[in-house]
Every structure is written in structure tokens, then in C-alpha cells.
Amino acid sequence: MNWIAAIIIACEISFWAVILAGLVTRYLFKKKKLGLFILALIPLIDLTLFIVTAADLYRGATATVAHSIAPLYIGISLAFGKSMIQWADERFQYYVTKEGPKPIRRTGYAHAIHSMKGSLRHVLAFAIGALMILFVVWYINTPEQTAEYQNTLKLWTLILIADIIISASYFIWPRTARKHSE
Structure with a gap:
């Protein structure tokens, strides 16, 4: 594993560790x-990742899959960060502190709307990552050095389209409630 991939993994682990530390501290x-304050440190993880990967490319490295994952990670973290923290917060309160309400499992059109909101966040994540x-x-200006980024954009575009189609399908075929056996 190259060092850029290790830094990306470290940033992902740090992201969840900071969330956990923030929730433990709060509750x-x-x-x-x-x-x-601890939860507010999360954007520093993203900034670190961007600076490290950009500096590596600036020094002449050829972009790898690991380099191209960094903008995806940053876009997803920025677009979904607040909702991921809220998701973790709700579950921490319910399962760990036993103080919060049980997280709801959405069904029907409520699920479809929630899923489409997630897809729209994905569009935002894509826009952030693609701009990066x-x-x-543009900045490196050496196509051979940054070719992997083109492959990443193509694949991410297909994934984004699939995400939107799946979310739209929930309006046609809404998720039904699970039947509990007693």
C-alpha cells in the first residue's frame, strides 16, 4: 500500500474516531x-487530506486510485458530514446512553423523499469532488500525470446516475414496512 492510500485510510479512521470522541464527550x-468543539475538528481532517495529496502531485507523483479517492472522500465528507454526524448522534443516544428515541425506519414516500435528499447530497458531493x-x-497541467482522475470522474458519474435512479424508483415502488412476527 502506498503512503497516500495509508493517509486516506488514516483520515477515514480519524473521521469516525473524532465523531465517536465528540459523542462520548457530549453524552x-x-x-x-x-x-x-471536537466534532468541529472534522473539516481539518479533510483539509489535511487535500493538502497532502495535492502536494504529492505537485512534487511530480502520478495520480493513482488513492489520489483520486481523496477528492471523493472530501466531497462526500463535506456534503454528508452533518447528516452522518446526526445519524451517529441519534444511534449513540438510543443504543449507548439509552436516552434518545429509537431511530425510525422510513417507509413509503417518506423513505423516497429521504433517499432523494441523499441523492441530492450525492450531487453536491460530486460537484465538490469534481471541482477539486x-x-x-488544471493546476498540475500534465495529462499523463493526472489521467487517473478522468477514470474516477467517469466511474463516479455512473455511480451518481445509479444512485439517482434508485432513489427515483422508491417513488414508483415505495419501501413497505417490515412485518414483525410475534
């Missing part, structure tokens, strides 16, 4: 402001 240690990719490609 188990009852330090709400400190917990919020285009900026790096």
Missing part, C-alpha cells in the same frame, strides 16, 4: 461544548 462526560479534481488537473 457520557456531559461536556456538550467540548464535544461540539478539475482544479488539480
